Amino acid sequence: MAKIDKSFFRYVWRNSRREQITILAIVLASLPLYFWSLDLPKSIVNDAIQGRAFKNGSATIRAFKLVLTLPDVLGGKSYELFGGLDMERATYLFALSMLFFVLVLINGGFKWIINLQKGVMGERMLRRLRFDLVRQLTWFAPEDIRGMKPAEAASMINNEVEPIGVFIGDAFVQPAFLGTQALTALVYILVQSVWLGIAAGGIVAIQGVIIPILRREQIRLGKRRQIASRQLAGRIGEIVESSPAIRAHATDFYERSEIGSRLGSLFFIRLDLYNRKFAVKFLNNLLAQLTPFFFYTVGGYLALKGRLDVGQLVAVIAAYRDLPPPVKELIDWDQQRNDVSVKYEQIIEQFDVDEPEEGEELAAPEEVAHSPRITVDALSVSDIHGTPLVENVTFSIDEPGHVTLGGPPGSGGEIVARALAHQITRWRGSIRLNGQDVSRLRSGSLARVMAYAGSEPVLFPSTIRDNVVYSLRRRPPELPGPPLPNEEAKRRYEAERSGNPLEAPGDDWLDLAAAGVKDAVELDHRILQLFTLLGFEEDIYRLGLLGKIRAADDEKLGREFVAMREAIRKRLSQEGKSRLVEPFDPKRFNSNATIGENLLFGEPVGEVFAEHNLPSNPYVSKVIEADGLAARLAEIGLRLAEMMLEMFAGVQAGNPLYERFSFLAAGDLPGFQEIVNRSRSRRRSETTADRDKLISLALAYIEPRHRLGLLDEPKRQAIVRARSRLREMIPKSLAGSVEFYEPEAYCNAAPVRDNLLFGRVAYGIANAQEQVSAVMKSALADSGFLNTVYRIGLDYQIGAHGRLLFPRQRAALDLARCLVKYPVILVLDDALRAFPGMEAKAILQRLAEEFKARVLITALPGLDDAVPFVLKIRFDKGRLVGIDKGGEAPGPTGEIGVSAREAAAEQRSKEPSQEAAKKAQPEAGTPTSAQENEGGDEGTIQRQVAE
């Protein structure tokens, strides 16, 4: 498929020729009837009303006689097709009027069909245009796409294209439809009276000349408005992205005023637009009103003189009524045409990129895997300013194993790694894979054999699983053949007509064979295997425990998890660890849960019963008011507030202690001081607001954790009593906002962990969490549910850009994505940065082991010598300075160069490319490095001596 045409009309014509012609044909078909409908009023006035048809005084005429007369060439014979009907004057009038009415209906019908077709065609073209733009977006070279602002691109494809799509329907049809209609009307008028025709034509001509001139300025303003509003969208996107910086530097006022001034200039552009628009409108209306004036005076005068009959005058006036609207719309069309072509060209310019050439297909992965050979010949890469990043690098990788691109951070190894993985596409020299030039490969064929992980993983707001299997989403599913269900047939038909892909997104896209698995369950196993390799499986387990399942979807699993509660409890008691968990008991206070949790004894669904909302919830207030519990809770809150005030006196606001330990934020302290003062001075008369605040403090209290000695047995019992009241009397309207804990039922709103434990881990016992976790894990393993929990963990939603994960989890996810497709070559470009030193080394070791028979190419600052390699290519200042072969053992100490890792991180935080390049320059061309460089791959082999 070629790229989008630069010219709007060519693009539209090329992609909707068939539809346009069909609609044009319908337009043409409608014209004769339209002409007739213009002529009919004349007959009605002259023949029927004025009785000209009954000229011989006869009472009836034979109406609607149809006679076909052949031209003289064909013999000039006449055939009577329809004998006609005898009609009186009144009947004739009604018959003609009815005919007129029918013609109006038919014309309306034509209009309807034409509009509908236009709309559908416009939508199809809009779909195609958007799709083509997105497709072109995927063609951009990695170097070029970085310059594009995501919000602006989105605004272009989404919003700015919209009016273009609406216009596409009109592009050809509107001028044809309106033009022929106006022309028909004008011709009709001319036939009736040349003078009136000239007058009408003249005014139309004036309209057609002056108004577009006036509108030109309007178009210019419109364009400015478009650019300004697109920039506004871009700026808003920037504000969202830079919100941490805005907060950190308190530049919000500046940002606001900047946006304010942009909105201001938008306003003034609009204001100018309005001024023009209504001036043009005024002129338009004036001209439209002027013509009837001519018609009544001139036409009336001609009628008086007998040069025009009344029927003609009426018909001309009626025909003229049809003339200005099409002309006006034609002018509108012309303006839109201008506007839309400019807009279109503007947008297309932004997406101007050539389709990647249909390159060669790479040899099958198995073949590549058999004997991977990578040759890099005289590779040079420069940054956008032309400063060289690496120069004249030549080496080859001839056997599988671990290849290190080493050297001090920023010395060029990472650039070579990126070039190898085609993350950089502009280079000089050549990179060949088994003899094939990688820059000439068909797009996507490299991805089948190679995976690349950089330091900044690209993650999607979806589940962990979806993110991992993303690399397998490359096999278009087979389209089932006919017969198709109606819906599907329709979907496909429309997709085809808009040049969209026929395949729908879905799980079928997964290339399971590439991952070496048969089905989804095996795939999950494989993912977990990879996570084990990457030290991420414990995280998945934990995320699984935090996950929620809907027991309604999987009733059996819910029941089985409920049954696990007993098994876990039993195991705990067998191991003498019962005291580590305090189980939930509807009749007992759970001292390791907050007071709020004890009161609700369930999981809130939504915000209604969230702990911070409980005190102000009218229903809850009523329940705790009943036996004076509210007063007791307020008392606990008061004591808490007093203690917090005492303890945190003198601790500066902003101290992390508040955040981590206090019941209240530093900013709340003065407020609570006042509440405490008020309560002390006149104890009973505290306000409800005060009391709610105090109660909400109390609700977060956990005795064994906070150890302030605020709970006694009567209070506990009062809370348990309130708990059962709360549950028994809950109104229907609120019942859906909480899911109460039930010893025998799965609680959907609660995480898996809480469901399995059905209790709280005790505070104050060393390593209680870990011990309980271990017991749970072994119990799950014994009953075969461990994998279920892992799989629930894979369903964890990671948020936008994976923000709900830690950096090392994000990095692990990205690596798993690379590994799951079994690449023959894996390129790691500082991909282990997020891991602590020891862990990074361990992961690299396992990866090197995994890739023994494949190729692992690493540019990992600080990990050059951490694990054995078959080849180490050393870089310095953008040049290759040496190649070491077959390091059997890690470097002299086996320690990880922490300082190098830090230096690398620092390097990245500066402008990476330029910095490296500047450093590279003064040294370039020194004899030693040049010599070694030319001496190339095999010449200067240095054996690393194992210690």
Place this chain on the structure above:
Amino acid sequence: MTIESEVQSLRQVSMFRDIDPAKLKLLAFTSERLSYDKGDVLFHQHEISDSTYVIIEGRVEVWLSAGNERIKVTELGEGAMVGEMGVLVDQPRSATIVAGSHVVALKIGREVFFDLLRQFPQMSLAVMRDLARRLDATNAKLLAVTR
């Protein structure tokens, strides 16, 4: 067991003797009170130093390991602080601490500890004094060994 009684215990610790009770309460509140059974490990040698411990009840054993050998260096009792050295110099744990009996300890997080040191010069002084005393004792031992 409430904070009040912990504050009483903390006052027995030489380091905290001069500190205002309200601040001791804050210290107790912001730290975790943990109980250990005999033989439980408070922390292992070479682990990351993320917190210090004040022994409130019971006694702990200090173990060093080098290669395959393990030696018990000393025992510490109520009022002792362990693990502060690693936190102060940001180094891994230099020894393994094992509960020699039933032990109750206050675990003070690294940040809280530093925060307290920064806020209360008396406490910094006390820590210094304690470390100096320990250094002195080590020197004496060293002298005894070399002689």
